[in-house]
Amino acid sequence: MFYREAGDFKTTYTEDSQTFPIKFDRYRYYAVLLFAFAVVPFIINDYWVNAVFLPFLIYAIAAIGLNILVGYCGQVSLGTGGFMAVGAYAVYKLMTTFPEVSIFLHVILAGGITAGVGVLFGLPSLRIKGFYLAVATLAAQFFLVWLFNRVPWFYNYSASGQISAPERTVFGVPVTGAETAPWAAYLFCLVFLTASAFIARNLTRGMAGRKWMAIRDMDIAAEIIGVNPLKAKLSAFAVSSFFVGISGALFFAIYLGAVEVGEAFGINKSFLVLFMVIIGGLGSIFGSFAGAAFLVLLPVLLKNTLVGGLGWPTDLAAHLEFIIVGAMIIIFLIAEPHGLAQLWRVAKEKLRLWPFPH
Amino acid sequence: MKDVNTEGYTTEDGRKIGGVVMEMKNITLRFGGVAAITDISFDIREGEIRAIIGPNGAGKSSMLNVISGFYVPQEGEVWYKGSRRPPMKPFEVARQGIARTFQNIALFEGMTVLDNVMTGRIRQMNAGLLSQAIWKGKAEKEETENRAAVERVIDFLEIQHIRKTPVGRLPYGLKKRVELARALAAEPSILLLDEPMAGMNVEEKEDMSRFILDVNDEFGTTIALIEHDMGVVMDLSDRVVVMDYGKKIGDGSPDEVRNNQAVIDAYLGVAHD
Numbered sequence: 001m002f003y004r005e006a007g008d009f010k011t012t013y014t015e016d017s018q019t020f021p022i023k024f025d026r027y028r029y030y031a032v033l034l035f036a037f038a039v040v041p042f043i044i045n046d047y048w049v050n051a052v053f054l055p056f057l058i059y060a061i062a063a064i065g066l067n068i069l070v071g072y073c074g075q076v077s078l079g080t081g082g083f084m085a086v087g088a089y090a091v092y093k094l095m096t097t098f099p100e101v102s103i104f105l106h107v108i109l110a111g112g113i114t115a116g117v118g119v120l121f122g123l124p125s126l127r128i129k130g131f132y133l134a135v136a137t138l139a140a141q142f143f144l145v146w147l148f149n150r151v152p153w154f155y156n157y158s159a160s161g162q163i164s165a166p167e168r169t170v171f172g173v174p175v176t177g178a179e180t181a182p183w184a185a186y187l188f189c190l191v192f193l194t195a196s197a198f199i200a201r202n203l204t205r206g207m208a209g210r211k212w213m214a215i216r217d218m219d220i221a222a223e224i225i226g227v228n229p230l231k232a233k234l235s236a237f238a239v240s241s242f243f244v245g246i247s248g249a250l251f252f253a254i255y256l257g258a259v260e261v262g263e264a265f266g267i268n269k270s271f272l273v274l275f276m277v278i279i280g281g282l283g284s285i286f287g288s289f290a291g292a293a294f295l296v297l298l299p300v301l302l303k304n305t306l307v308g309g310l311g312w313p314t315d316l317a318a319h320l321e322f323i324i325v326g327a328m329i330i331i332f333l334i335a336e337p338h339g340l341a342q343l344w345r346v347a348k349e350k351l352r353l354w355p356f357p358h
Numbered sequence: 359m360k361d362v363n364t365e366g367y368t369t370e371d372g373r374k375i376g377g378v379v380m381e382m383k384n385i386t387l388r389f390g391g392v393a394a395i396t397d398i399s400f401d402i403r404e405g406e407i408r409a410i411i412g413p414n415g416a417g418k419s420s421m422l423n424v425i426s427g428f429y430v431p432q433e434g435e436v437w438y439k440g441s442r443r444p445p446m447k448p449f450e451v452a453r454q455g456i457a458r459t460f461q462n463i464a465l466f467e468g469m470t471v472l473d474n475v476m477t478g479r480i481r482q483m484n485a486g487l488l489s490q491a492i493w494k495g496k497a498e499k500e501e502t503e504n505r506a507a508v509e510r511v512i513d514f515l516e517i518q519h520i521r522k523t524p525v526g527r528l529p530y531g532l533k534k535r536v537e538l539a540r541a542l543a544a545e546p547s548i549l550l551l552d553e554p555m556a557g558m559n560v561e562e563k564e565d566m567s568r569f570i571l572d573v574n575d576e577f578g579t580t581i582a583l584i585e586h587d588m589g590v591v592m593d594l595s596d597r598v599v600v601m602d603y604g605k606k607i608g609d610g611s612p613d614e615v616r617n618n619q620a621v622i623d624a625y626l627g628v629a630h631d
Contacts, residue, residue: 013505014498202493206501207485210477214466221464224426225540226452226480235487283468 019201036190041183049182054255056296057189058247063276063288064200065243070274071282072204073236074216075125079137081269082144083241085261086114087248089154092163095176095253096156103168103175107192107249114245115238117144122237126230129219141270148261164258176253185254192250196243201285203239212236213283244273279332281341290340298325366403369596376404378437379580380425380548385434387420394420395431396604402548407574408582409591411615412601413624418584419461421601422550425582426458427451439547453481457546459537461553461584467526471517471536472508474525478543479504508543514576515539515569531562535569542573549573551583555590563587567594592616600624 010016020026044053062080069075090110095103121140125133148154155163167177174180175188203209211232214222223229252259259265272295280291299321306317336343366375380402387395395417402408410418423429424436427448436443438454457478466474483504485497512518515535520528525536534554541549554570555563567590573579585591591598592612600608600615602624608615615621 013502013509017501017505199491202491202497203487206490206493206497207476207480207483208487208490210469210473211480213469213473214477217466217468218464221460221466222477224428224448224452224458224464225478225544226449227477228447228449239487 017205019205033194037187041187044182044186046182049186050255051300052296053186054189056292057186057193058250058255059273059276059296060289060292061189061193061196061250062244062247062273063280063292064196064285065240065247066273067277067280067282067285067288068200068204068212068243069236069240070277071284071287072209072216073212073233073240075122075233075236076130076134077137077240078134078267078270078274079121079140079144080244080273081265081267082141083114083118083244084248084251084269085144085148085265086117086241087111087245088252088259088265089148089163089261090114090245091249091253092165093154093156095166095168099166099168102170103253104170106168107246107253110249111242111246114248115242118237118241118244119234122234122241125233125237138267141267145261145265160260162258162260163252165253168253176257178257180254189250189254192246196246197285197289200239200243204285208235208239216283275329279329279339281339284339284341286344287339287341290344294340295325298328366405369406373405373575373596375406375596378402379404379439381437382421382424383435383437385421385424385431385436387417387424387429387431393604395424395601397434398601398604398606399434400599400606400609402580402582403597404580405574405578406580406596407570407594408580409595409598410582410584410601411586411588411591411598415603416601417604418601419552420604422458422552422582422584425548426456426550452544455481455544455547456550457541457544457548458550459534459541459552459554461556463530463533463537465525465533465537465540468524470522470524471528471539472512472521474536475508475512475539475543476504478540479508481544482507507545511539511543514572515542531558531565534558534562534566538566538569538573542577542579545577547580549579549581551581551585553584553586555585555587563590570594 010021015021020029040053062084066077066080069077087110090113091106094101094106094109098106121137124136128136149161155161165176167174167179169175170184170188173184175184204212211222211227212235214225214227215229215232215236219229222232248265251264256264276291276295277288278291279294280289281287302321302324303317306312306320307314312320366377368374378401381399382401383399385395385398386393398421410421412418420429424431427446427450430445443451466477469477483500485495485500489495489497512521515538517532517535517539520532520536525533528536538551538554541551551570555566558566570581570583571594574581583595585594595612597610598608598612598615599606600618600621602620607620607624608618610618
């Protein structure tokens with residue numbers, strides 16, 4: 001009923017190509033942003049931050065990154081875990097080598113380094129497509145984890161082989177290490193997520209996004225109308241890996257604090273992020289948020305209902321959780337193969353006419 | 359008809375045709391032992407509508423693929439705007455100003471009509487990734503300017519109402535028109551149309567013919583087209599190349615071609631005695 005485009009006239013092309021062309025959408029977006037920045041930090045506690053908000057924010061960044069590669073450019077990747085590890089180890093090396101530089105800069109640099117590595121492992125995409133490319137990126141996943149396990153330089157020759165984040169501050173407030181306040185960690189990740197979503201949205205609605213989608217939809221036609229496939233594919237790998245690297249850096253430095261590479265960034269992570277992208281909706285920035293929220297919140301919700309609400313034993317609940325989440329993914333994909341983003345789109349179409357559908 | 363490289367000629371309906379834009383010299387294209395094109399030469403002049411016709415398997419599409427850089431001929435030279443074109447990738451050819459449509463529509467199905475046509479402007483848009491990321495400066499300016507140009511094309515081809523529709527949902531005839539729009543948005547020096555009327559009914563063919571003539575008239579675009587419908591070809595084109603079994607068997611105005619004995623034989627068959 002409130003969701004109307006009628007009366008909302010566009011008089012310039014700039015207005016027409018904005019991210020939220022409908023006024024109601026735009027105001028809702030501002031409201032969410034305001035709430036996330038100005039209200040949430042004051043009301044959250046340690047449990048909420050560690051169980052819900054941090055994983056959601058960080059996985060959302062990773063999902064945005066992977067969505068650019070898989071959803072927009074059509075290049076399937078199973079190397080997300082490996083690229084997250086690159087981000088984590090890059091930020092660790094930067095933090096320990098240049099302690100005086102702001103962690104903010106380190107995270108961005110870690111993204112940049114991951115972008116470089118991503119381009120390197122994206123080179124096979126120029127020759128191979130589809131499943132075969134997925135297998136090639138799987139090589140990246142295993143190779144990178146192996147590398148970080150085997151070369152002591154990456155973990156500063158620590159006896160345990162783990163890396164752990166030293167304390168770093170932003171404006172005098174610690175954001176990594178044991179002293180971190182929940183709201184500081186939350187805000188730090190939120191800033192990165194907001195910036196990532198903003199950049200990703202701008203890239204995908206402009207010429208870069210069109211080139212990627214052209215390659216995805218029909219690569220031969222794209223080349224014949226003037227898209228350089230080499231540049232388009234590698235730029236998708238670079239941008240995607242940049243975001244994935246940032247999320248890996250945050251995952252290690254802010255969320256976990258200490259990391260053993262095989263556990264934190266194994267093949268499971270690659271699949272988890274890929275599921276987020278597929279369930280959320282390929283080729284949609286909103287879908288990345290929705291997918292991350294779905295796969296982060298669902299287990300928490302199930303655990304709270306089964307253990308907290310029904311009083312079941314924890315181990316039974318943990319196993320049931322796997323079964324239920326798995327079943328829901330399957331049911332969901334059968335019911336709506338285009339993901340949560342498509343559901344959202346359909347709901348909006350319906351809302352436009354509601355309550356007078358004729 | 360005078361054959362002067364620089365002067366050009368005047369068509370029956372009084373349009374001035376300019377000098378040679380593209381010249382194919384002794385093109386031979388082989389796939390293994392099969393010769394798809396054998397020693398063909400012809401030219402395309404500025405502002406004209408040039409048709410390539412021939413029976414099935416004559417090598418017409420291969421010829422178009424040579425022009426658009428998709429195939430590299432084993433022998434022969436392609437001259438474009440007065441200089442010999444070195445072997446280059448298809449996207450480089452496109453950036454030189456040669457746009458094309460495909461026999462089996464090759465649109466980007468997941469994108470909207472607007473995005474499809476905007477992709478055609480790739481030659482005119484080269485803002486850096488960083489500028490695009492923050493949507494400021496060159497990227498924003500380019501986007502708005504090129505959108506205006508694209509809207510003119512959309513307006514011209516009468517597809518305003520489907521601007522924001524994903525291409526996958528459109529019917530065949532409209533898809534063909536969107537593909538023409540995408541090629542036209544590039545403001546090409548030469549527009550290649552591979553069977554623009556394939557699979558259309560009479561009404562759609564009439565529409566498409568009108569659009570092709572209008573494009574040529576309004577923008578002065580040089581057009582090279584392949585078409586099977588003889589009526590359409592004879593009506594639209596200024597000069598016609600006829601191919602059969604990879605060889606050129608006729609070249610000239612529609613009337614000359616129509617009365618060419620070799621052409622008649624190729625199309626109707628000859629009695630073997």
